[in-house]
Amino acid sequence: MLASRRDQRRQRRGRPGGRGCTPGRWPIGPQDSPAPGEDLSGAADDPHPGLHEPAPALPAGVAAPEPEGRVDRGAVPAGAEPGGHAACREAALAYARRGWKVLPLKPRGKEPLTEHGVHDATTDPAAIEAWWRRWPKANVGIATGAPSGLAVLDIDPRNGGDVALERLLAEHGGWGVPTDAGGHPETYTVLTGGGGAHYYFAADGPVPSRKLAPGVDLKGDGGYVVAPPSVHPSGRPYAVEASTERLPLALIPAWLLEAAGARRAPLYRELEGGPVREGQRNDCLASLAGRLRRRGLLQAGIEAELLAINAARCVPPLPDDEVRRIAESIARYPAEGPLDAAAAAPKTPIEYFADDRGTWRRRTRDGGPQDLEQLATFSARIRRELIIDDGELEQREFEIEAAVNGAAKSFTLSAAEFQKMDWPLERLGASAIVFPGPSVRDHLRAAIQQLSGDVPEVRVYAHLGWREIDGRQVFLHASGAVGAEGVLTRPPADLQRFALPNPPSPEELRRDIKEVLPRLLDVAPPRISWTLLAAAFLPTLFEPDFAVHLAGPSGVRKTELAALVQQFYGPGMNARNLPASWRSTANALETLAFLAKDCVLVVDDFVPVGSPQDVTQLYRHAEQLLRGAGNRAGRQRLTRDARLQNGRPPRCLILSTGEDIPPGHSLRARTWVGEVEPSDVDLGRLTELQRLAADGALARWMAGWLEWLAADWGAIRVMAKDLLEKRRSELAAGRHGRTASAQAALEVTVRFVLQFCVQAGALTQAQADELLKQAVAALEEGVATQASAQRESDPARRFLDLLRSALGSGKAHIADVSGKCPGKMPEVLGWRETEGGMSGEWRPQGVCIGWVDGEHIYLDPNSALQAAQQAAPASEPFVNTGRALGCALKQRGYLAAADESRGKNRVRKTIGGVRREVFVLPIGAILEDSREVEL
Numbered sequence: 001m002l003a004s005r006r007d008q009r010r011q012r013r014g015r016p017g018g019r020g021c022t023p024g025r026w027p028i029g030p031q032d033s034p035a036p037g038e039d040l041s042g043a044a045d046d047p048h049p050g051l052h053e054p055a056p057a058l059p060a061g062v063a064a065p066e067p068e069g070r071v072d073r074g075a076v077p078a079g080a081e082p083g084g085h086a087a088c089r090e091a092a093l094a095y096a097r098r099g100w101k102v103l104p105l106k107p108r109g110k111e112p113l114t115e116h117g118v119h120d121a122t123t124d125p126a127a128i129e130a131w132w133r134r135w136p137k138a139n140v141g142i143a144t145g146a147p148s149g150l151a152v153l154d155i156d157p158r159n160g161g162d163v164a165l166e167r168l169l170a171e172h173g174g175w176g177v178p179t180d181a182g183g184h185p186e187t188y189t190v191l192t193g194g195g196g197a198h199y200y201f202a203a204d205g206p207v208p209s210r211k212l213a214p215g216v217d218l219k220g221d222g223g224y225v226v227a228p229p230s231v232h233p234s235g236r237p238y239a240v241e242a243s244t245e246r247l248p249l250a251l252i253p254a255w256l257l258e259a260a261g262a263r264r265a266p267l268y269r270e271l272e273g274g275p276v277r278e279g280q281r282n283d284c285l286a287s288l289a290g291r292l293r294r295r296g297l298l299q300a301g302i303e304a305e306l307l308a309i310n311a312a313r314c315v316p317p318l319p320d321d322e323v324r325r326i327a328e329s330i331a332r333y334p335a336e337g338p339l340d341a342a343a344a345a346p347k348t349p350i351e352y353f354a355d356d357r358g359t360w361r362r363r364t365r366d367g368g369p370q371d372l373e374q375l376a377t378f379s380a381r382i383r384r385e386l387i388i389d390d391g392e393l394e395q396r397e398f399e400i401e402a403a404v405n406g407a408a409k410s411f412t413l414s415a416a417e418f419q420k421m422d423w424p425l426e427r428l429g430a431s432a433i434v435f436p437g438p439s440v441r442d443h444l445r446a447a448i449q450q451l452s453g454d455v456p457e458v459r460v461y462a463h464l465g466w467r468e469i470d471g472r473q474v475f476l477h478a479s480g481a482v483g484a485e486g487v488l489t490r491p492p493a494d495l496q497r498f499a500l501p502n503p504p505s506p507e508e509l510r511r512d513i514k515e516v517l518p519r520l521l522d523v524a525p526p527r528i529s530w531t532l533l534a535a536a537f538l539p540t541l542f543e544p545d546f547a548v549h550l551a552g553p554s555g556v557r558k559t560e561l562a563a564l565v566q567q568f569y570g571p572g573m574n575a576r577n578l579p580a581s582w583r584s585t586a587n588a589l590e591t592l593a594f595l596a597k598d599c600v601l602v603v604d605d606f607v608p609v610g611s612p613q614d615v616t617q618l619y620r621h622a623e624q625l626l627r628g629a630g631n632r633a634g635r636q637r638l639t640r641d642a643r644l645q646n647g648r649p650p651r652c653l654i655l656s657t658g659e660d661i662p663p664g665h666s667l668r669a670r671t672w673v674g675e676v677e678p679s680d681v682d683l684g685r686l687t688e689l690q691r692l693a694a695d696g697a698l699a700r701w702m703a704g705w706l707e708w709l710a711a712d713w714g715a716i717r718v719m720a721k722d723l724l725e726k727r728r729s730e731l732a733a734g735r736h737g738r739t740a741s742a743q744a745a746l747e748v749t750v751r752f753v754l755q756f757c758v759q760a761g762a763l764t765q766a767q768a769d770e771l772l773k774q775a776v777a778a779l780e781e782g783v784a785t786q787a788s789a790q791r792e793s794d795p796a797r798r799f800l801d802l803l804r805s806a807l808g809s810g811k812a813h814i815a816d817v818s819g820k821c822p823g824k825m826p827e828v829l830g831w832r833e834t835e836g837g838m839s840g841e842w843r844p845q846g847v848c849i850g851w852v853d854g855e856h857i858y859l860d861p862n863s864a865l866q867a868a869q870q871a872a873p874a875s876e877p878f879v880n881t882g883r884a885l886g887c888a889l890k891q892r893g894y895l896a897a898a899d900e901s902r903g904k905n906r907v908r909k910t911i912g913g914v915r916r917e918v919f920v921l922p923i924g925a926i927l928e929d930s931r932e933v934e935l
Contacts, residue, residue, distance in 0.1 A: 087229045089132035092140045095227065096123040100148040103224065104131045104138035108231045108502050110485055115410060116383075116401075118143050118224045139230035144209070145221030146308060151203040151252045152219040156196040161215025168213060168259070176253035187250035189241045190225075193232020198225055201252035206308045210260040218260050233485065233502045275315045278355065285310060285323060289330035299331035319353055320453045352447035354379035356406065359447050375444040377433040378404035378424065382452040386412070388490070390462040390595060392648065398455075404432045421445050460488045464498055465598030465651065466540075466713075473713040475500075475540070475598070475706045478570070482703055483710035494579050494592055497572040498599060503707040504700040506760065512697040512704075513762035516689070521771075523685040524561060526778035528674050532561060534746040534775075536568040536698075537753050539598050539653040540706060541720050545670075546742040547629045547654035549606075551661050552676035558657045559604055560686060561676065565655055566602045567693035568702045573602075574694065582606045582658065586621045593625060593650035601650075606658025612874035619876075622662035626670055629654045663876055669738045672746070674782065705756055716752070723748045743779055750775040795880055796892040800925055802868035802878055803849070803859075806830075807926070810845035812867040814926070817851045817858075819912050824852075825927055850918070851911050856896055857926055858909055858918040861886070889919060896920045 092102045101121035104113045113135050114120040121143035122128065132138060144150045155161040169175065178186045190198040196215075207220030219225050228238040276284045285306050292302045306327050310317045353360055358377040380402040388395045396415040401408065411427050421441040424432040434444060461467060461476050468474075474483035479499040481487035491498065504512065521529045528550075535548050550558040563575040573579060580592050580603040593601055606622065608615045629650040656662070661673055692698065709716055727744040754768040754775075763771070806812040813830025816822045821831050821842040829852065831842040849867050850859040861882040872878035880888075886905030889895050897920040898905050906917040 088138060088140045089128070089136075091227065091229055092128050092132065093125055095140070095142055096125060096128060099123060100150060101143040102128060102227075103141045103143065104135050105141045105226060105230065106479075107135075107137040107139060108233050108235070109139065109480070110141075110226055110233075111480065112141065112224075113138055118222065121147060121224065140227050141224045141230075142227045144219040144223045144225060145203070145207050146205070146312070149203055150219075150249075151201045151207045151256070152223075152225045153199040153201070153256065154192075154196065154217040154219055154225065155199070156192075156194065156215040156217075158195060159215035161196060161213075164213035164216045168216065172253075172255040172259075176255055177250040185250055186247055187244065188247055189244040190228055191239050191241055192226070193230075193234055193236035193238050200249055201256075202249040203252050206304055207252065207257065208260050212256075212259050218256060220260070235502075235505050274313070276313050277315050281310075281314045281318050282322075282326065285314075285318070285326050286330065289326055290333075292330075299327055302331055303327035316356060319451045321450055322353060352443075352450055354447070354451055356403070359444060359451075361443055361447065373437075374435055375440055375447060376424065376435065377431060378402055378428055379451075380448045382448065382455045383410075385455045385457045387457060387459045388462050389459055391467070391597060391651075392594075400427075402428055402432075404428050418445070458488060460490045462490055462492070463595045463597045463651075464489075464491055464495060465596075473710050475710065482706040491595055492592070495596055497570045497577060497579065498596070499570045499572070500699050500703045500706070501696055503703045508700060509704040510761045512692075512701050513757050513760055516692055516697055516701060517757065517762070519685050519689050519692070520564070523564075523682050523689055524676070524680050526774060527782040528561070528676060528680060530750065530775045530778040531672065531674050531746065531782060532565050533753065534749045534779075535600060535653060535655055536565045536702070537705060538745060538749040539600060540702075540709065541717070541749055541752060542724065542745050543651070544629070544653045544745065546672055546738060546745075547626050547656060547670065548672045548674065549656040549658065549661060550674050550676055551658060552680075553659055553678065556676045556678050557681040557683075557686060558676045560690070561681065562602045562604065562655050562657050564686075564689055564693055564698070565600055568698045569599050571694055571696045571699050574690070578602045578604050580604070582618060582621065582656075586624055589621065589625050590628070590648060590650070593629065593652055593654060594648040595651075597651040599652050600655050601652045602655045602657070604657050606656055606660060606662060608660055608876070615874065616877065619663060622656075625650065626654060626656070626662055629670070672739075672742045672782070704760065705753070708756055708759070720748060720752060723751065739783060743783060746779055747776055750779075794888070794892065795878075795885065796888040796894055798878060799865075799868050799880070799885060799889070800894070802871040803864060803926065804828075806846070806849075806867040806871040809871070811871065812846040812849045812863075813844040814850045814852050814857060815844065815848055817853050817911050819851075822852050828927055852923060855923060857921045857923055858911060858916075859921060860916065861906060861919055864919070886919060889921070894921055894925055896922050 092104075095102050101123055103118060103121040105111060106113060112118060112120070114131070118141070121141070142148060142150065142152075144152050155165055175185045180186055185199055185201075188200040190200070192198060203220065207218070209220045209223040210218050212218055226232075226238055228240050230238045232238065288309060289302050289306055292305055303324055306323050307320060310320075310323050351362055353362070356379075357374075359375045359379050361373045361375055363371055363373055380400055382398045383401050384399040386397040386399065388397055398413050398415065398418050399410065400413055400418075401410050403409070409428060413423055413427075417423055421434070421444060424434055434441060464476050464478070466473055467476050467481075469481070469484055469487060472483065474481040474487060476487065476489050477498050477500045478489060478491050478496050480489060482500060482503060503509075517533075520533055523529055524532070531548065538544055550562055552558045559578070560575045563573065563578060566573040566578060579596070580589060580601055582589075582603055582605055584592075584603075589603065603625070606618070608618055629652075656671075661668065662671065724744055727747055728741050731740040731743055751772060754763065754771055757763040758765050758768050803812070807814065807828065807830040810830065810832065814822065821844070822829050826842050827833075830845050832845055834841045834843055847863055847867065848860075849864040850857055852858070865880065865882055865885060869878050886895075890898060890905050895905060897907050899907050904917075905919065907920050909916055909918055909920075911918075
């Protein structure tokens with residue numbers, strides 16, 4: 001049986017001449033710590049048995065942290081720099097000297113950093129030096145296939161690669177090349193950071209890239225591999241097995257090519273011939289195709305060889321479709337007997353082709369000879385087809401490579417832009433001419449599509465947050481995804497800073513939590529600091545149905561506090577680089593809140609200033625965004641053809657800041673308010689936290705948390721929802737229902753975050769329990785702030801306050817039931833005593849809004865509502881209806897009577913000989929402070 005790579009390393013380590021890893025130089029040996037998900041059960045030589053069992057207090061399957069002070073077996077010696085800046089650059093230059101084309105990859109990642117990916121791979125030392133000056137921390141990749149003459153067999157034991165490889169070897173009678181005592185081929189071999197292996201083979205012809213079995217991939221044409229001394233996302237380096245470092249590459253076994261659906265190129269020497277220029281290309285390829293046919297190759301085999309030779313020798317290469325037509329034509333002839341190249345030329349004319357002068361069309365007029373029509377002075381190909389997925393809609397885009405006057409350009413077009421063909425002048429400049437004529441644009445579009453051949457389709461995610469990909473939950477961010485590799489994301493520009501690092505090592509995570517947590521809890525009063533901590537993690541665990549708002553005067557550092565929460569999702573989002581502002585348009589805020597799924601979105605600077613129209617617009621924006629967040633609902637729209645589109649509701653937690661609180665009773669019920677006073681923020685702690693945030697400590701904590709959630713997503717979410725419902729029920733009595741819901745969500749989030757800190761080894765269970773008690777008490781204190789904010793915005797209370805203002809300012813008055821001056825406190829009810837003339841004469845001011853007797857006030861609903869609206873400042877209008885106002889007055893207990901028989905809050909009463917419908921209030925509602933009137 002083929003020994004596993006891990007077992008081989010354990011057996012060979014320390015043995016002279018064995019395949020240990022060369023220490024102290026590149027390529028350096030990998031740490032022999034277990035790969036993520038690696039099963040260590042039954043491993044007798046594991047120094048930490050039981051290390052990967054879940055902690056009893058957490059859901060099954062969640063890994064416990066490694067203990068402090070652990071030294072990994074095979075760790076890098078002191079002074080070595082795995083994946084260091086100089087190491088990867090020098091490695092890339094060394095690979096290039098061997099003739100292997102290289103490219104830079106993301107640090108601790110596998111994605112190319114250059115615009116065209118593996119197509120940019122090169123052996124040019126100047127280009128390599130320039131890349132590593134630009135990206136000094138980059139990993140190094142090697143292009144496989146014909147560009148480097150390499151084929152690499154990639155074995156991933158985590159996906160069953162070891163077992164699948166044994167099965168393949170058994171089916172084909174072994175490797176077919178010399179092997180060592182462990183059954184491994186004697187060829188250059190790399191041990192990957194993920195616990196697998198890369199076997200390098202020489203390839204002297206085309207090699208397709210194929211998945212041969214689960215965990216077994218052949219990297220050939222169009223592919224690449226991560227090379228030593230790059231660092232794996234797990235933090236472990238790639239390294240060459242020391243005893244294979246100087247071995248020559250073994251020739252790729254024939255069975256591997258057959259398994260991949262390829263065969264050794266019969267004319268592979270033709271790849272090394274001289275250039276074939278225009279005027280000779282068709283004849284040359286047709287002649288070579290004849291030779292291939294005589295050797296018995298069918299159309300697919302001829303086509304593969306011709307495409308490789310065309311790419312290597314033809315200057316410029318013929319379009320792939322034209323090469324395929326040559327192969328199709330030649331394959332019609334019998335394999336026996338000579339073939340005349342001229343006679344074998346394609347019989348069916350190819351309609352479109354492109355060269356260095358532009359794009360052309362062949363035409364046959366009325367059965368006569370062919371002529372050429374130039375469609376454009378440029379050529380273009382569709383390199384990739386992108387499916388842009390925002391979680392609700394999918395849009396199609398094309399990556400275009402074009403050439404005009406010898407200059408190459410790359411850009412992206414939407415499918416609609418490509419369809420219209422209006423883009424050449426804007427994208428390529430004045431030299432890009434599309435010639436006039438009927439249907440020329442249609443033919444040009446068809447030519448580009450036809451000459452592009454088979455275009456690969458790639459899915460790109462335009463939103464952030466959780467998404468199920470390949471049957472598992474991953475968390476999307478601007479640089480990729482936590483929980484998966486190779487995921488492409490492209491959020492809008494304002495969300496590009498939502499970029500998380502790779503999940504930290506257990507030691508890094510433990511250190512970051514210990515540094516951040518105590519400072520975050522000390523930076524502001526507990527009612528604020530615990531709200532900040534809970535808000536940072538809450539949208540990753542729940543779908544919030546409320547927003548958080550930090551209110552306070554200018555200069556109290558509320559924006560800086562909000563920025564700390566935002567930096568859990570990316571270190572670049574400090575107080576001067578927040579993603580959203582209340583000065584943005586309503587549509588822009590709605591779009592950002594939709595795409596920032598499962599994240600915190602800070603919307604800064606709610607300050608109602610400017611003209612009344614400006615203030616009204618700001619309130620309208622707040623109403624739309626915060627109500628949408630509270631209801632998880634968006635505005636529905638119609639398309640141009642009157643079809644109904646789905647709404648785009650906020651899918652994040654809105655964290656707002658401002659000098660004022662967005663008005664409206666319903667709106668404030670959907671908002672958890674934290675009031676920041678001038679002396680609340682500890683500036684020393686704030687500075688320390690800002691330094692840690694800029695260094696990425698907050699974002700690393702978040703990345704580790706998300707990795708933990710993704711490992712057992714289903715169980716954790718179920719447990720969290722159960723706790724949320726239970727806590728919401730416990731809190732429901734004595735407070736607004738939405739306040740209870742928000743408080744419960746914040747508390748349960750804190751509970752899970754603290755338990756995660758225990759799991760990471762940053763807190764003991766006793767410390768977490770004590771902190772949870774403090775958090776519950778702090779959030780309970782915050783409930784008082786919510787009640788105060790809701791009372792201030794209560795429509796019944798505000799209505800009465802505005803009526804007092806109208807009465808006191810002489811814009812309205814209340815008379816007695818006979819229409820005369822009231823006998824009690826007339827000055828409070830809008831009457832003024834005249835100066836001069838008869839003493840004691842009182843005159844009414846403004847319009848009459850009601851009447852008073854000894855016990856009650858009878859308000860005319862329409863007049864009173866109009867007076868209240870006129871008394872409201874323009875910056876905070878009082879928007880209400882008579883019916884809604886009656887309901888609010890009744891709910892708050894201000895109505896002394898109602899017409900229950902008719903189901904109305906208005907009562908019919910005859911006043912001054914006129915039958916009226918009025919609101920009946922106790923006299924104290926107007927004559928006394930309304931806050932003291934609780935009926």
